[in-house]
Amino acid sequence: MNFKKEVALGIPKELPNKKNYDPSVNHAPIRENVLTREEKILALRNALRYFDKKFHEELIPEFKSELEKFGRIYMHRFRPDYKMYARPIEDYPHNSKEAAGIMLMIQNNLDKKVAQHPHELITYGGNGAVFQNWAQYLLTMKYLSEMTDEQTLVMYSGHPMGLFPSSNNAPRVVVTNGMVIPNYSKKSDLEKFNALGVSQYGQMTAGSYMYIGPQGIVHGTTITVLNAFRKINKNPKGKIFLTSGLGGMSGAQPKAGNISECITICAEVNIKAIKTRHSQNWVDEVIDDTEKLVERVRTAQKNKEIVSIAYHGNIVDVWESFYENNITVDIGSDQTSLHNPWSGGYYPVGYSFEEANKLIYENPKKFKSEVKSSLKRHVEIVNKHVKRGTYFFDYGNAFLLEASKAEADILKKDGSFKYPSYVQDIMGPMCFDYGFGPFRWVCSSCKQEDLDTTDTIACEVLEKLALNAPEDTKQQMMDNIQWIKAAKKNELVVGSKARILYADSNGRIEIAKAFNKAIREGKIGPIILGRDHHDVSGTDSPYRETSNIYDGSQFTADMAIQNVIGDSFRGATWVSIHNGGGVGWGEVINGGFGMLIDGSERSEINIESMLFWDVNNGIARRNWARNKGAIDQISRAMQKNPKLKVTLPNLVDDKLLENI
Numbered sequence: 001m002n003f004k005k006e007v008a009l010g011i012p013k014e015l016p017n018k019k020n021y022d023p024s025v026n027h028a029p030i031r032e033n034v035l036t037r038e039e040k041i042l043a044l045r046n047a048l049r050y051f052d053k054k055f056h057e058e059l060i061p062e063f064k065s066e067l068e069k070f071g072r073i074y075m076h077r078f079r080p081d082y083k084m085y086a087r088p089i090e091d092y093p094h095n096s097k098e099a100a101g102i103m104l105m106i107q108n109n110l111d112k113k114v115a116q117h118p119h120e121l122i123t124y125g126g127n128g129a130v131f132q133n134w135a136q137y138l139l140t141m142k143y144l145s146e147m148t149d150e151q152t153l154v155m156y157s158g159h160p161m162g163l164f165p166s167s168n169n170a171p172r173v174v175v176t177n178g179m180v181i182p183n184y185s186k187k188s189d190l191e192k193f194n195a196l197g198v199s200q201y202g203q204m205t206a207g208s209y210m211y212i213g214p215q216g217i218v219h220g221t222t223i224t225v226l227n228a229f230r231k232i233n234k235n236p237k238g239k240i241f242l243t244s245g246l247g248g249m250s251g252a253q254p255k256a257g258n259i260s261e262c263i264t265i266c267a268e269v270n271i272k273a274i275k276t277r278h279s280q281n282w283v284d285e286v287i288d289d290t291e292k293l294v295e296r297v298r299t300a301q302k303n304k305e306i307v308s309i310a311y312h313g314n315i316v317d318v319w320e321s322f323y324e325n326n327i328t329v330d331i332g333s334d335q336t337s338l339h340n341p342w343s344g345g346y347y348p349v350g351y352s353f354e355e356a357n358k359l360i361y362e363n364p365k366k367f368k369s370e371v372k373s374s375l376k377r378h379v380e381i382v383n384k385h386v387k388r389g390t391y392f393f394d395y396g397n398a399f400l401l402e403a404s405k406a407e408a409d410i411l412k413k414d415g416s417f418k419y420p421s422y423v424q425d426i427m428g429p430m431c432f433d434y435g436f437g438p439f440r441w442v443c444s445s446c447k448q449e450d451l452d453t454t455d456t457i458a459c460e461v462l463e464k465l466a467l468n469a470p471e472d473t474k475q476q477m478m479d480n481i482q483w484i485k486a487a488k489k490n491e492l493v494v495g496s497k498a499r500i501l502y503a504d505s506n507g508r509i510e511i512a513k514a515f516n517k518a519i520r521e522g523k524i525g526p527i528i529l530g531r532d533h534h535d536v537s538g539t540d541s542p543y544r545e546t547s548n549i550y551d552g553s554q555f556t557a558d559m560a561i562q563n564v565i566g567d568s569f570r571g572a573t574w575v576s577i578h579n580g581g582g583v584g585w586g587e588v589i590n591g592g593f594g595m596l597i598d599g600s601e602r603s604e605i606n607i608e609s610m611l612f613w614d615v616n617n618g619i620a621r622r623n624w625a626r627n628k629g630a631i632d633q634i635s636r637a638m639q640k641n642p643k644l645k646v647t648l649p650n651l652v653d654d655k656l657l658e659n660i
């Protein structure tokens with residue numbers, strides 16, 4: 001059967017052959033078996049809902065075995081035989097071009113070159129799911145293949161509830177992931193709901209079909225490193241950035257360090273992770289001896305080299321040996337997976353990788369106490385470096401939180417953390433408050449020429465805007481002009497022909513309008529616009545995206561919810577809203593969108609209306625929280641657009657509150 005026919009068929013009428021477990025593919029970790037006997041029966045009953053009664057008897061033992069073996073029912077038998085990758089938009093069976101664009105993005109998120117655990121439908125982060133099982137995938141693709149522009153597909157945590165009549169201007173798909181009643185948002189609740197097949201963790205761009213591979217994280221990390229050097233008024237040339245982790249996201253650090261032109265030292269205990277990044281040319285050199293490392297770093301400093309070095313071993317050892325050898329670390333951070341400290345997210349100093357893994361298994365209590373001691377030692381040595389002038393920041397990995405739980409010397413007298421998070425100090429005040437965030441686009445033709453043309457267009461637009469940009473935003477534009485010029489050379493495109501850059505409201509709108517014009521003139525095919533959820537308005541996350549909100553509202557989620565509602569009636573092709581993402585289930589509400597533009601007048605209207613809201617909603621909120629940059633930026637936006645009227649805060653004189 002050809003691809004179009006197979007997609008349009010949905011769940012096959014006859015049972016396909018069983019699929020073997022493919023060891024050549026990276027598989028998801030086995031999930032804990034959390035269900036009682038009754039709940040297991042409920043999970044089976046839930047899974048069987050997707051299939052004709054006549055197959056139930058055969059499927060029950062198979063699904064039961066998956067549940068017992070993997071902790072989840074993935075329905076491996078139903079994984080399609082065709083190759084999974086983003087095809088040119090016209091290759092999808094469709095009655096709605098917008099729906100075809102969504103199919104392209106779904107397949108990209110499940111492409112084995114892009115996805116972390118493709119057979120378990122996990123795109124990234126270990127648990128960032130597109131669907132819970134293959135039946136959901138098949139049914140969703142069928143619905144998308146038949147829907148018209150007068151219908152909306154409703155997605156409940158991977159499950160396609162169905163097509164509902166709507167209108168041409170409504171989103172084609174509305175996605176919710178992991179939404180639960182707030183009192184049932186503990187990690188154990190998620191495990192249970194997910195095992196029952198009624199909820200899933202969509203991470204950020206995974207569950208909203210907007211993941212584009214490692215390019216996004218390299219770009220975001222580059223912006224962070226560049227701005228961190230700016231924060232301390234140092235030219236990166238010959239200066240040191242010391243950090244750890246060469247895993248999924250952390251692995252972007254050396255590549256970003258090279259693009260930022262500093263010397264990066266990144267410690268990693270797992271040799272496999274080092275080999276992967278080294279083979280991808282994301283890190284230049286590998287050293288496994290601290291003496292040799294010190295020597296190499298001295299040479300790099302002397303020659304002002306642009307170089308990234310992976311140290312095979314524990315990060316604490318590097319901090320300590322650099323201190324003893326008087327090596328000044330200019331910027332320090334950490335990207336071990338401390339959001340997950342007890343099962344291998346953070347390896348304690350004094351143990352090899354293998355020894356530590358054994359300890360997790362054999363004596364989890366001892367492992368826990370070793371992690372805590374290691375964190376204390378880690379903080380102690382970072383504190384010493386900071387006294388010598390290092391600028392240290394938390395990289396959104398819960399380093400400060402876990403160190404404080406381990407009773408390390410990480411708190412100030414008033415109980416707050418000694419060090420800022422990267423959003424508090426860098427991304428928040430320098431980017432998000434001004435509306436700069438991770439705008440991205442995908443060329444639906446899947447042609448390299450289209451990507452090249454869009455790179456040129458985006459660069460021209462930014463160069464033009466930079467000429468008259470206010471001083472406080474010019475630098476961000478210049479960084480992104482430099483990025484887009486080198487983007488092709490950096491070879492970060494994996495899967496669909498996609499590009500990312502940071503732009504503000506005006507930048508995003510002008511770039512999108514220029515694309516729309518190029519589509520109208522036949523220079524490129526339709527474009528899918530989107531963004532990461534790690535952005536100005538889409539995400540309420542008190543320890544990350546909204547950690548530089550200081551009016552007490554960082555624990556509210558009105559902004560993210562308002563954002564997705566607002567996007568949905570201003571022209572988004574699809575919208576999504578998730579519980580969890582990055583920092584964990586129950587810790588964040590985040591949303592995103594996708595918008596297919598086709599050169600039409602309608603696309604032009606949607607671009608202006610939706611992108612404007614999607615950025616300025618967050619700036620308005622950040623302004624109300626009294627963030628200086630956001631007050632200035634929203635005031636400028638109001639001057640440009642008289643239809644925008646935002647409530648500005650009155651700032652009270654601190655002296656009046658001193659003796660209250």
Ligand SMILES: NC(=O)c1ccc[n+]([C@@H]2O[C@H](COP(=O)([O-])OP(=O)(O)OC[C@H]3O[C@@H](n4cnc5c(N)ncnc54)[C@H](O)[C@@H]3O)[C@@H](O)[C@H]2O)c1
Pocket residue numbers: 125217220221244245246247248249250251267268269270273313314315316335336337338339340344345346347348349395396397398582583
């Ligand atoms: N890059 C970003 O922009 C960003 C943003 C927010 C959060 N984060 C956070 O950063 C963390 C890392 O993410 P990831 O996807 O790379 O995780 P990951 O688990 O894939 O990688 C972490 C790596 O750290 C290594 N490691 C652990 N302890 C170590 C130690 N003591 N010394 C040296 N190496 C050690 C592990 O072997 C692992 O390879 C997560 O907590 C994530 O949420 C990253």
